Amino acid sequence: MSKWQILLIKELRHLFRDTKTIIQTVVVPTFITPLLIGGIFYYIGSLAVEEGKKTYDLGFIGETNNALFTSMEESERFNLIGYESVDELMNAVSEDSVDIGVDLNMELTSVISNNKTADILIFFKDIDTFSQAKSLIVKKINDFNDLKRDERLVNFGINPEELEPINLIEEDLTTEREFAGSIIGAFVALIFVAYLMQGTSTPALDLGAGEKERGTMETLASTNISSIDIIVGKMLAITSSAVITATFSLLGFVLPLIIIFLFFQNSIPDGAFTVVSSIINPLAIFGIFLLAIPLSILMGAFMLAISIYSKSTKEAGLLLGNVLLIFIVPVYVPLINPGMELDFIGSLIPCFNLALHTNALIAGNVNWLLFGTSFLSTVIYCLIAVYITYIMFDDERIIFRS
Amino acid sequence: MSIIQTKTLFKEFKMNSEKKGLLGPKKTSFFAVNDLTFSLSQGKVLSILGPNGCGKTTTLRMIAGMLEPSKGTVIVDGIDVRRDKHKVKSRIGFMTNNTSLYDRLTVLETVEFFAQLNQIPADIYKPRANQLFKKLDMEKYLNKRIADLSTGMKQKTSIVRTLIHDPKILILDEPTTGVDVDGQSIIMDLIKDIKNSGKTIIFSTHQLGEVKDIADEIIVMKKGSIIFNGKKHEFQAINDDQNYNEIFTELVNE
Numbered sequence: 001m002s003k004w005q006i007l008l009i010k011e012l013r014h015l016f017r018d019t020k021t022i023i024q025t026v027v028v029p030t031f032i033t034p035l036l037i038g039g040i041f042y043y044i045g046s047l048a049v050e051e052g053k054k055t056y057d058l059g060f061i062g063e064t065n066n067a068l069f070t071s072m073e074e075s076e077r078f079n080l081i082g083y084e085s086v087d088e089l090m091n092a093v094s095e096d097s098v099d100i101g102v103d104l105n106m107e108l109t110s111v112i113s114n115n116k117t118a119d120i121l122i123f124f125k126d127i128d129t130f131s132q133a134k135s136l137i138v139k140k141i142n143d144f145n146d147l148k149r150d151e152r153l154v155n156f157g158i159n160p161e162e163l164e165p166i167n168l169i170e171e172d173l174t175t176e177r178e179f180a181g182s183i184i185g186a187f188v189a190l191i192f193v194a195y196l197m198q199g200t201s202t203p204a205l206d207l208g209a210g211e212k213e214r215g216t217m218e219t220l221a222s223t224n225i226s227s228i229d230i231i232v233g234k235m236l237a238i239t240s241s242a243v244i245t246a247t248f249s250l251l252g253f254v255l256p257l258i259i260i261f262l263f264f265q266n267s268i269p270d271g272a273f274t275v276v277s278s279i280i281n282p283l284a285i286f287g288i289f290l291l292a293i294p295l296s297i298l299m300g301a302f303m304l305a306i307s308i309y310s311k312s313t314k315e316a317g318l319l320l321g322n323v324l325l326i327f328i329v330p331v332y333v334p335l336i337n338p339g340m341e342l343d344f345i346g347s348l349i350p351c352f353n354l355a356l357h358t359n360a361l362i363a364g365n366v367n368w369l370l371f372g373t374s375f376l377s378t379v380i381y382c383l384i385a386v387y388i389t390y391i392m393f394d395d396e397r398i399i400f401r402s
Numbered sequence: 403m404s405i406i407q408t409k410t411l412f413k414e415f416k417m418n419s420e421k422k423g424l425l426g427p428k429k430t431s432f433f434a435v436n437d438l439t440f441s442l443s444q445g446k447v448l449s450i451l452g453p454n455g456c457g458k459t460t461t462l463r464m465i466a467g468m469l470e471p472s473k474g475t476v477i478v479d480g481i482d483v484r485r486d487k488h489k490v491k492s493r494i495g496f497m498t499n500n501t502s503l504y505d506r507l508t509v510l511e512t513v514e515f516f517a518q519l520n521q522i523p524a525d526i527y528k529p530r531a532n533q534l535f536k537k538l539d540m541e542k543y544l545n546k547r548i549a550d551l552s553t554g555m556k557q558k559t560s561i562v563r564t565l566i567h568d569p570k571i572l573i574l575d576e577p578t579t580g581v582d583v584d585g586q587s588i589i590m591d592l593i594k595d596i597k598n599s600g601k602t603i604i605f606s607t608h609q610l611g612e613v614k615d616i617a618d619e620i621i622v623m624k625k626g627s628i629i630f631n632g633k634k635h636e637f638q639a640i641n642d643d644q645n646y647n648e649i650f651t652e653l654v655n656e
Contacts, residue, residue: 006518010507017506017547215502221468222496223519224488396469397416 003225007233015203015241024202025241029195029249034256037191047130055079056133059092059123062104068120068144069104077136086121093123100124100133112148181363186335188288188362189355191249193331196292199245200299201320203238208307209316217399227394235300235386242296243289250285284361287371291354294378298350299327301385305392311401331355347373350381404441404477405571405602406465411438411474413460413626434460436626438474442619444570447593447603449613452623453654458606459499461623462573465604466496479570492520495569499576499606501556505549509540509559512548513566520567527566534562537595538588554585561592572596574605578612590615610646624654 015021058078063069072078081098083089089101101123105111111118120141124134150160211217220230303320310316330352334340342356353374360366392398413435435457442448450458463469465476467487476483478490503512510531517527535541538558548556557577564572577593578586586609594616597603607613613620613634620637622630630637630653640649 001518003519006515010504010511010515013511014504014506214505215498215500216504218468218498219496219502222466222491222494222498223516224491225519226488400463400469 003229004232004236007225007229008236011203011207011233011237012240015206015237018206021202021241024198025245026248028198029245030252030255033191033195033249034252037253038256051130051132054132056099056131056136057081057097058133058137059083059089059098059101060104061086061089062102062106063108064104066104066109067147068108068140071140071144072102072137075136075140077132090123093125096125099131100137102137115152175363178363178365181359181361181365182338185359185362186331186338186355188250188253189351189358190328190331190335191253192246192288192292192358193295193327193351193354195245195249196242196296196299197324197327199242200238200296200303201324203241204300204303204307205313205316205320207234207237208304209310209313210307212308212310212399212401213312221399227390231304231386231390231393234304235297235389238300238304239293239296242300243293246289246292246296250288281362281364284358287361287366288354288358291357291371291375291378294375294382295350295354298378298382298385301382301389305385305389308389308392309398309401327351334359342367342370344370344373347371348377350378353378403444405444405479406442406604407475407477408438408440408461408465409475409477411435411461411464411476412472413457413464413469414472433472433626435464435471438626438628440621440628440631442602442604444602445597445600446618447597447605447616448619448621449617450604450606450621450623451608451610451613451650452606456623457626458623459575460626462496462575462604462606466494466573467491468496492567493570495564495567495572497560497564497572497574497577499579501548501553501560501580503548503556503559503563506547508545508547509535509551509555509562510544512559513563516563517566522567530568531562531566534565538562538592554581554588557581557585557589561589565596570601572601572603572605574603576606576608578607578609586612610650614646622650622653629653629656 016025055077056079058072059081060069060072061083073080081092083092083101086103089098089103092098093101103119103121103123105118105120108118108120122134122137122141126134153160153163211220302323306319306323307316310319327350330349331354333352334355340356342353342360346356347353347370353370357366357371357374360371412433414431415434416431438457438461450461452458460469464471464483465478467478467483467490470484479493481490481493483490504515507515513531514527517524517531535544538561540555540558540562543551543555548559551559557580561577564574572593574593578589581589590612593603593605597616603616605612617634619633620630621628630640637646637649641652644652
């Protein structure tokens with residue numbers, strides 16, 4: 001056995017005998033995260049369902065003997081509350097006494113009858129993204145507007161239908177797989193990168209700054225093992241931990257889907273069925289792992305270099321906390337911009353490329369040339385990072401920095 | 403014949419000064435080891451004494467190939483440490499000044515790890531380890547994790563892992579620090595045994611009783627430089643009316 005292999009076995013044994021490592025690499029990604037994600041989705045879903053049934057308090061002032069007010073009054077989704085002045089109404093909205101306010105205009109009927117334009121004011125707070133109050137009231141106003149416009153056209157002797165030169169028909173050809181890719185892909189990548197980081201940072205902290213703090217780095221430096229053997233042994237231990245964590249995180253994500261697939265097949269809609277099967281696609285999983293392995297080595301080398309530079313685990317923890325942003329921010333960009341497409345420059349940015357390739361792998365429309373570019377560029381970054389770490393390990397000022 | 407030779411050895415370290423620059427404290431340098439020249443014959447025991455921060459550990463680390471000298475040479479068993487530090491390391495057993503072992507490995511796994519790192523075949527290191535375990539009365543603890551051991555037992559494990567590749571030279575940096583009285587006497591007895599087997603030993607210590615017991619030669623350091631280098635009887639000859647502690651205190655306070 002070569003020295004790096006001896007060191008690797010020792011590092012793995014030492015790492016995985018730590019309960020913290022087992023919790024972080026296996027327990028949390030397999031059990032806690034799916035529960036957390038499931039819980040969040042359930043909560044968000046139930047909020048959306050509740051909003052769909054909710055009756056909103058609608059404050060109003062202005063004319064009430066018109067079709068618009070009648071339609072609002074007849075709606076089961078509104079509980080109408082009258083106010084004396086605009087200021088009173090605005091205060092009620094500001095203080096959350098009502099969900100939305102409408103100034104219906106005191107002269108609505110007469111202005112419209114005179115073929116003029118009447119102002120209707122809506123007061124709202126655009127904070128609650130789930131609230132349907134505004135969209136419901138806007139729809140009522142638009143329907144009333146359409147009705148009155150058509151009446152005017154008829155009065156002018158014009159058939160409203162003849163006034164429309166184009167009837168726009170939209171047909172969305174997005175497949176369910178593509179939809180799954182754009183929505184779920186970036187989310188899967190985010191979870192994956194988060195766990196790769198967790199899987200690398202804890203052992204990097206332990207095998208770098210931790211060893212310095214415990215004095216075992218000095219013991220290791222006193223033996224005739226070379227710096228390159230130390231780097232290879234430690235890097236492989238960190239990468240193994242990252243890949244194990246990532247595997248369990250994917251398992252934690254996929255297992256509940258498989259359970260739904262097997263036992264609740266009849267109760268899930270067809271679209272969701274396609275989404276689930278797109279994620280449990282062997283090519284997608286293989287592709288994600290192919291990119292994740294050099295990425296985890298890159299992260300590991302980066303974190304080990306920082307860890308070994310630090311005087312203590314406390315200092316390393318502080319430095320790593322800031323550095324983690326470098327890896328996590330690029331994954332967020334596609335998450336908040338669904339439908340974003342990867343180009344050559346993007347394919348060279350680690351994590352960002354993983355997120356967009358994950359989208360494409362799930363959607364089934366991977367650009368293999370860009371995939372190859374991403375893989376090769378990550379391997380090159382990874383070699384540079386390993387070389388820098390090697391230089392640091394060979395520098396006595398860093399190994400014995402205190 | 404000298405097995406260890408140092409010639410005009412210097413070690414310079416950079417450190418933060420009290421002056422502050424734009425990007426934090428300015429760097430300044432100081433010599434942790436300053437013009438150190440000495441030699442040690444095979445089979446002899448050298449004790450390096452000195453107050454904290456006098457350069458003992460730095461000197462030991464340079465001899466062991468862990469730190470590169472800023473100037474000067476270190477020759478160990480005929481090999482220049484600068485030229486082939488790995489060969490030098492294979493001939494040295496270095497024990498640091500704290501137990502510095504992997505908490506989650508057992509005693510047996512620890513010793514096995516260091517034996518394998520030194521490329522010692524199992525049929526050689528296993529009987530050697532068993533012999534040492536027996537001598538140090540450690541047999542009951544072999545499958546216990548390091549974290550569960552007492553400081554004394556950890557120190558014994560450190561000694562076994564240091565000796566497992568049967569090094570020609572043993573370097574011990576304050577080997578009895580933090581060990582109880584019983585542990586200290588066991589360690590000192592073992593060092594005497596090792597001395598009797600013909601190995602060369604360098605050890606740093608604050609315990610002058612240990613020096614009197616086992617050292618052949620003594621070096622006293624102060625601020626990186628040697629202020630005394632001689633045989634044990636020459637140290638005592640400084641003042642026949644004083645004990646080791648008094649002589650040492652007088653030397654370093656001069």
